[in-house]
Amino acid sequence: MHLVAYDTRRMSLEHAILVSLAEQPASGYDLTRRFDKSIGFFWTATHQQIYRVLARMDADGLITGKRHSGGGVRPDRTVYRLTGAGQIRLTEWTREPTAETTQRSEFAVKVRAMPFGDRSAIVADIRRQRAAHAAQLDYYLADEQRHFPDPARLSGDELPVWLVLRGGIRQERGYVEWCDEMLAALDGEMTTATSKLARSTPTREKV
Amino acid sequence: MHLVAYDTRRMSLEHAILVSLAEQPASGYDLTRRFDKSIGFFWTATHQQIYRVLARMDADGLITGKRHSGGGVRPDRTVYRLTGAGQIRLTEWTREPTAETTQRSEFAVKVRAMPFGDRSAIVADIRRQRAAHAAQLDYYLADEQRHFPDPARLSGDELPVWLVLRGGIRQERGYVEWCDEMLAALDGEMTTATSKLARSTPTREKV
DNA sequence: TTTGTCATGTAAGTTGTTACATGATTGG
């Protein structure tokens, strides 16, 4: 137990794990998969990081692990759940105002590098970014269709999940539109002619 | 000189510094102030980080520093500029496709924590976030008015700066709208009665 | 007199990434 005064400004992965375990107890492996989707769209983590933080949270008494035998068939797994202290910690955290953090964007820095680098390569990169974010937007929209067909009637537990998804949808849509704006401006600048406007319909569907 | 094969997947601060020094030579202190605004809206760094990376880049031959005496009045300062190798490195980097990175959002995680924490505190936090992002949006819009009154006639050097600013404007506007959507949904859920709709017009905003 | 700006740094810690490792089982 190393209970120096709890610093709320860090340990965001710990908070994400607290939320995820509050939703449903899980093993490190389970959490790793959750961080590949769902909550992972807003906070990523590798399994190495997750196991390290789980060990610390266990030592701090925020969670408890229970070993489940794999029955000889599968490897043993340790399923963690929140302790009372963990629930308190989670509630306390929700009472803290969230710090403003700059959204770092290497891509934005690269766009600014245009006068000093390879212009056409950067334009190609913008198209690549657009495609990737359009795909992610499609994914989110399909997810919304499947899980939240009637947003007006969501329960208190479901509503926040939907709202976060809405944020993802807005973000991806904004990103795609930004790319289109850049391509239009750069196209217009290069050709001076009719701008072949990038199609604004997302390309990929499904899942 | 530690010239192991250059790993393009990291060292984003190095790239941001390359861009900033390409725009204009600067001391560590100058860069620190630039990272408080302008390029700093898309990549932040503290002075400790900057001095450390400057030292490494100098050792790697990407930049050279020239000591300027403060004339007894001010402290000496070391002004850095790109070397030929630095310019090449910068150009090479612009040829790399930018990796997709998840935009981490502690705030989104906190919204999802609503069923397990202090609901009204989180609603207050949403309002706080909205205010902060509305203020940032105002700042960007004012910046656009001042520096880019006629976007149609931008030079090749100015255009990318404006495009990045456009991205910032879109992002902040999207964030504000998302907060409004959440507040409307949560308001409606709590009162069941006439929803006192959160004003969907940004408060201090022109345009 | 105290605060703020200029200008640069050291030290120590936390967080995040990458590479590597183990060992069993299931599906093609």
Place this chain on the structure above:
DNA sequence: CCAATCATGTAACAACTTACATGACAAA
């Protein structure tokens, strides 16, 4: 047989943050 999945870990490093330090000068 080979690849993928399940499940957990160690080691090393890179990136980022926070605290602390120095010393001059200018303005309140």
